[in-house]
Amino acid sequence: MRSAFPKVLHRVGGRSLVGHALSAVKAAKFDAVSVVIGPNHENVGEEAKRFAPDAKTFVQRDRKGTAHAVMQADLTGNYDAIVVAFGDTPFVSAETLARMGDAVKGNVAVAALGFRAADPTGYGRFITRDGKLVAIREHKDASESERNITLCNAGIMALAGKHAAAILKKISNNNANGEFYLTDAVEIAAGMGLDCVALETSEDEVRGINTKAQLAEAEAVLQAKLRQRAMEQGVTLIAPETVFLSEDTKFGSDVVVEPYVVFAAGVVVEDGAVIHSFSHLDGAHVGKQASIGPYARLRPGTKLGAKVRIGNFVETKAANIEDGAKANHLSYIGDARVGENANVGAGTITCNYDGFGKAKTDIGAGAFIGSNSSLVAPVKIGDGAYIGSGSVITLDVPADALAVGRGRQSVKEGWAKRLRDARLALKK
Structure with a gap:
């Protein structure tokens, strides 16, 4: 990946690759989950805990192959099946994982997942005989006839719990790379007189990611x-190809999304809201019939009530903006509450950070904040209060009061003309 970050922490649809994989594992309702990570990858373990809090984490300190990785996990439970999935295949479904586990029963000791590759070059091939899987042959080791096989190895495998330990124990590293390959489990099981089966899925479902180009794909x-899912739920995407969603984006009914909008993780948009062009939403909750943008940025912790209006070049963060409130132009509202039907004028900012910590601004219901005002937190503006335009407010303002915090205007007649005349005289 040519990155300082572990591959499985890269994101697709606002969720890490390992997060996608573990979400499917969780939905498949397995009894236990083990996560095998590389050395010094504690951040992968932490990410895994977000999606599978009960998972046990194991470190593969020496990279000795896929079977060696599996053997680092706790396989001592009395399990019917052990399913091996990968953190870099984000689209494998819970249904497929469950189907893998269900396939190993009776005399079936190994189930391997395959796909029909558009271009099988480089993939291991499934070798079958009499309808049974007997080997997985790597491309470089395959004969010409075997290379014509289009059913390729996806890597995901299930082992019958009662046979897993014996099969894994027989896998050797007697190969050019000196590694223990999980794919050898098929031939070993067959040699033990046990059956192996091949299950098939689409190439897209088992799409693995090894490069930034594949990440983009x-x-x-x-x-x-x-x-497609959003539109089937009734969302109007005016130019779908320009809108970017996250896996967990939630929409109500009759939502309209204009072109060039980005939904990062953790966004909820309720019924009838309109998201105008070039807006970016991240960790925000948008209330019913709210209007956002164009060119608005909603940051994490933003909660908007019904019929709120957030206009062009307005940024919010950790802000609770209640029903009917408006901030239509060029404002920053952070660590704040804006009461019902309050109006925040153009150029207003909440000064919430003093270089050391954050403080809160509380704007009451029906308050009117004049344009170009600075509200220096912590500060409270009472219900129905007015703030004069251009004010710097550092003290609490009572309900229904007028506060003006600016220098008194002074007018000096003829001053500008005298300045110009003096400057022109110097040029002669």
Whole structure:
């Protein structure tokens, strides 16, 4: 990936690759989850806990192959099946994982997941005989006839719990790379007189990610699915190809999204809201019939009530903006409450950070904040209060009061003309 970050922490649709994988695992309702990570990748373990809080984490300190990774996990439970999934295949569904687990029963000891590759070059091939899987042959080791096989190995595998330990124990590293390959489990199980089966899915579902180009391809695939899902739920996307969604974006009914809008993780948009062009929403909750943008930025912790209006070049963060309130132009509202039907004028900012910590601004219901005002937190503006334009407010303002915090205007007649005349005289 040519990155300082572990591959599985890269994101698709606003969610890490390992987050996608573990979401499917959780939905499949397995009894236990083990996550095997590389050394010094505690951040991967922390991310895994976000999606599978009960998962046990194991470190593969020496990279000795896929079977070696599996053997680092706790396999001592009395499990019917052990399903091995990968953190870099984000689109594998819970249904497919459950189907893998269900496939190993009776005399079936190994189930391997395959797909029909548009270009099978480089993939391991499924070798079958009499309808049974007997081997997985790597491309470089495959014969000419075996390379004509289009059913390729996706890597995901299930082992029958009662046979898993014996099969894994027999896998050796007697190969050119000196690694323990999970794919060897098929031939080993067959040699033990056990059955192996091949299950099939689409190439898109098992799309793996190893490069930034593949990451971009996966993003495009997921975005197409998310847009289609949103429109099927009744969302109007005026130019779908320009809207970017996250896996967890939630929409109510009759939502309209104009072109070039980005929904980062954790966004909820309620019924009848309109998101105008070139807006960016992240961790925000948008109330019913609210109007956002164009060119608005809603940052995490933003909660908007019904019929709120957030206009062009307005930024909000950790702000609770109640029903009917408005901030239509060029404002920053952070760590604040804006009461019902209050009006925040153009150029207003809440000064919430003093270089050391954040403080809160509380604007009462029906308050009117004049343009170009600075509200220096912590400060409270009472219900129905007025703030004169251009004010710097550092003290609480009572309800229904007028506060003006600016220098008194002074007018000096003829001053500008005298200045110009003096400057012109110097040039002669």
